[in-house]
Amino acid sequence: MKEKINNLTIKMLAGQLGLSVSTVSKAISDSHEISASTKQRVNDLVQKLNYVPNPYASSLRTRNSKTIGVVIPEVADSFFAQAINGIESVAQEKGYHVLIYLSHENFEKEKKILKDFESGRVDGVLISVAKETTQHCHIDALMDKAVPIIFFDRVMDEVTTAKIITNDCESARLATEYLIKKGCNRILFLSFSHTLSITCKRLAGYKKALLDNHLKYADNNILTFSNDAKKDYLLLQKKLKSASKDVGILASVEKLALPIYQACEDLQLSIPEDVQVISFSNSDSAAFLHPPLTTITQPAFEIGKTAASLLVKTLERKNFELPMEEIVIPSDLIIRKSTLP
Amino acid sequence: MKEKINNLTIKMLAGQLGLSVSTVSKAISDSHEISASTKQRVNDLVQKLNYVPNPYASSLRTRNSKTIGVVIPEVADSFFAQAINGIESVAQEKGYHVLIYLSHENFEKEKKILKDFESGRVDGVLISVAKETTQHCHIDALMDKAVPIIFFDRVMDEVTTAKIITNDCESARLATEYLIKKGCNRILFLSFSHTLSITCKRLAGYKKALLDNHLKYADNNILTFSNDAKKDYLLLQKKLKSASKDVGILASVEKLALPIYQACEDLQLSIPEDVQVISFSNSDSAAFLHPPLTTITQPAFEIGKTAASLLVKTLERKNFELPMEEIVIPSDLIIRKSTLP
DNA sequence: TCTAATCACGAAACCGGTTTCGTAAATAAA
DNA sequence: TTTATTTACGAAACCGGTTTCGTGATTAGA
Numbered sequence: 001m002k003e004k005i006n007n008l009t010i011k012m013l014a015g016q017l018g019l020s021v022s023t024v025s026k027a028i029s030d031s032h033e034i035s036a037s038t039k040q041r042v043n044d045l046v047q048k049l050n051y052v053p054n055p056y057a058s059s060l061r062t063r064n065s066k067t068i069g070v071v072i073p074e075v076a077d078s079f080f081a082q083a084i085n086g087i088e089s090v091a092q093e094k095g096y097h098v099l100i101y102l103s104h105e106n107f108e109k110e111k112k113i114l115k116d117f118e119s120g121r122v123d124g125v126l127i128s129v130a131k132e133t134t135q136h137c138h139i140d141a142l143m144d145k146a147v148p149i150i151f152f153d154r155v156m157d158e159v160t161t162a163k164i165i166t167n168d169c170e171s172a173r174l175a176t177e178y179l180i181k182k183g184c185n186r187i188l189f190l191s192f193s194h195t196l197s198i199t200c201k202r203l204a205g206y207k208k209a210l211l212d213n214h215l216k217y218a219d220n221n222i223l224t225f226s227n228d229a230k231k232d233y234l235l236l237q238k239k240l241k242s243a244s245k246d247v248g249i250l251a252s253v254e255k256l257a258l259p260i261y262q263a264c265e266d267l268q269l270s271i272p273e274d275v276q277v278i279s280f281s282n283s284d285s286a287a288f289l290h291p292p293l294t295t296i297t298q299p300a301f302e303i304g305k306t307a308a309s310l311l312v313k314t315l316e317r318k319n320f321e322l323p324m325e326e327i328v329i330p331s332d333l334i335i336r337k338s339t340l341p
Numbered sequence: 342m343k344e345k346i347n348n349l350t351i352k353m354l355a356g357q358l359g360l361s362v363s364t365v366s367k368a369i370s371d372s373h374e375i376s377a378s379t380k381q382r383v384n385d386l387v388q389k390l391n392y393v394p395n396p397y398a399s400s401l402r403t404r405n406s407k408t409i410g411v412v413i414p415e416v417a418d419s420f421f422a423q424a425i426n427g428i429e430s431v432a433q434e435k436g437y438h439v440l441i442y443l444s445h446e447n448f449e450k451e452k453k454i455l456k457d458f459e460s461g462r463v464d465g466v467l468i469s470v471a472k473e474t475t476q477h478c479h480i481d482a483l484m485d486k487a488v489p490i491i492f493f494d495r496v497m498d499e500v501t502t503a504k505i506i507t508n509d510c511e512s513a514r515l516a517t518e519y520l521i522k523k524g525c526n527r528i529l530f531l532s533f534s535h536t537l538s539i540t541c542k543r544l545a546g547y548k549k550a551l552l553d554n555h556l557k558y559a560d561n562n563i564l565t566f567s568n569d570a571k572k573d574y575l576l577l578q579k580k581l582k583s584a585s586k587d588v589g590i591l592a593s594v595e596k597l598a599l600p601i602y603q604a605c606e607d608l609q610l611s612i613p614e615d616v617q618v619i620s621f622s623n624s625d626s627a628a629f630l631h632p633p634l635t636t637i638t639q640p641a642f643e644i645g646k647t648a649a650s651l652l653v654k655t656l657e658r659k660n661f662e663l664p665m666e667e668i669v670i671p672s673d674l675i676i677r678k679s680t681l682p
Numbered sequence: 683t684c685t686a687a688t689c690a691c692g693a694a695a696c697c698g699g700t701t702t703c704g705t706a707a708a709t710a711a712a
Numbered sequence: 713t714t715t716a717t718t719t720a721c722g723a724a725a726c727c728g729g730t731t732t733c734g735t736g737a738t739t740a741g742a
Contacts, residue, residue: 009699010699021722025699035719035720052457052460055699056401057401059397060697061700061701081417081418088442262629284599285599288599288603288631351728360692361693362728363691363731366728366729394728396729398729399729399730400697401696403730683742688737694731696732697728702725705723706719706722708720709716712716
């Protein structure tokens with residue numbers, strides 16, 4: 001391997017220019033203390049020698065890293081992929097760097113990640129909490145160290161900080177009502193967590209729609225998926241088998257949609273004649289499923305972008321207080337053919 | 342906002358313990374110079390006070406950051422999402438941090454990103470180059486600074502370094518041959534770049550299959566998509582309209598598949614009776630499209646994992662030379678119903 | 683018993699920037 | 713003309729760890 005070359009430092013620049021280190025430093029950061037001509041000389045040499053300052057030396061002294069930490073449960077989900085895109089767009093524009101961490105829905109991993117952030121590695125944090133996360137001690141600890149942390153999508157109500165979310169409750173209510181209007185008299189709600197903010201709110205919306213439309217809520221219409229795909233699938237199949245006609249399904253997250261299609265195919269149930277389906281989903285391919293899937297599509301890119309913008313704004317302004325409330329960006333119900341016309 | 346608290350430093354620990362800074366530092370890093378009892382005392386206090394060392398101070402001195410930079414064209418593609426997953430799995434296990442950057446297929450952005458890496462921000466780089474990238478000066482510059490850089494998926498043949506790829510040529514050949522065997526006498530090849538390694542190799546495989554099976558290669562069977570989705574779509578539609586029977590399509594990347602379905606729907610062409618389709622794709626929903634899409638599925642997670650493992654190995658071992666050859670992990674042809682039985 | 687290692691630790695330099703503070707020269711104000 | 717500012721720059725401290733080197737005390741070897 002090549003030798004690690006003794007890197008170009010500001011000291012060497014100063015030597016070549018016959019200036020002091022401090023002058024060069026100030027010239028590079030365009031300080032008003034430095035004359036235009038000196039700045040010119042310095043920048044010419046910077047260009048010529050292709051000088052790139054060491055960010056860690058700078059971070060050490062200034063106590064900020066121009067880096068934001070992003071913690072998400074997984075990346076192979078259209079929502080998070082698009083959210084990252086939004087985050088990155090802001091970061092690139094504002095000169096920030098993005099450290100990404102996956103919690104894999106695991107609380108201990110999430111804790112470990114946030115613990116590391118206490119080191120000052122990042123200036124601020126954007127997080128969508130893991131499924132397993134029910135406590136917030138790790139988040140409090142980080143906030144105690146004055147690291148701004150913003151929730152997006154999956155929030156914790158108990159923590160007082162900015163939250164960028166979509167209208168989970170309302171859009172679930174709307175979707176449920178849509179199914180009811182289309183003739184469903186029994187609607188299954190597919191969840192994968194009892195505790196996650198998004199699934200709770202979506203469930204609340206579902207319940208509200210039932211109530212508004214004088215339908216009875218029944219616990220056995222709620223299917224909570226585990227991590228055991230096979231077991232979950234069998235449970236779903238069993239429910240569908242036993243269901244009478246006019247069944248509707250509302251899937252509260254993207255990954256629960258495909259098993260429904262699978263089960264209907266295996267049971268020779270037709271969508272939407274036998275079973276009508278709506279799913280929360282940001283996948284492009286929803287429109288090309290068989291039949292095209294009616295979805296509640298979240299503004300994932302916008303959510304990521306808004307969260308990142310707010311964080312950067314907080315970091316840039318000296319006395320900018322994080323607004324401690326929720327920003328709600330609404331989702332769209334996109335009607336396709338998995339529901340009746 | 343909360344005051345930035347004067348963080349706990351190694352100096353304060355030393356003060357409380359009546360030890361020197363160097364002793365504490367060595368104790369924490371489990372140096373053999375320090376007695377077991379002292380180590381115990383130090384670590385007890387570290388636990389008690391919840392001390393987290395400043396990574397930037399450490400990086401500055403040791404000249405490594407335990408951070409790897411990942412540069413990809415986009416994230417909203419199943420392949421890259423899965424690859425990130427693979428990369429992250431290694432990083433988490435080995436205690437590395439992952440900085441992520443999107444080139445958005447743009448050469449200038451990619452250059453800027455790599456330029457920043459010359460600062461020592463990352464210990465090594467994993468990159469899948471942008472569509473626009475045809476030169477490699479930016480990569481050479483980085484390698485000159487002794488920053489190990491590994492290509493994955495989209496490589497540059499002209500650069501001598503490790504490359505983790507799949508068998509693009511062979512799997513395209515296989516897919517094309519499959520279409521021929523199923524009766525296609527005209528096969529469209531959908532590309533989106535003339536220069537990208539993957540599209541070139543896939544095109545080569547396509548050509549080879551034609552040759553092997555005594556079919557003529559024709560330039561007008563190659564559709565190269567631009568970024569103008571509308572224009573591309575019209576072009577595709579036009580080709581499909583003018584095509585005779587027994588047409589096959591090989592889409593060289595995931596995102597080209599859905600427009601095919603759209604076009605066939607709009608033209609009332611039936612898949613696979615009128616048009617048979619195979620696409621390179623890692624999307625889970627391929628199996629649920631209408632009809633289910635026959636795909637060439639790449640080992641995306643494995644590619645990411647392998648690339649990251651190799652990089653970490655290079656970084657950990659003192660004199661580990663990056664093996665300068667290609668590691669090929671084969672793709673799978675998954676037969677579904679967009680091709681005839 | 684005397685010398686040679688070994689052990690356990692501390693002082694201080696160091697990594698490469700940033701920032702504070704001091705100062706000589708130039709300019710403005712009185 | 714004298715004093716007060718402003719300008720343009722440099723010396724040195726500083727950020728918080730790591731590493732080198734030196735040293736007294738203890739142990740091993742002869």
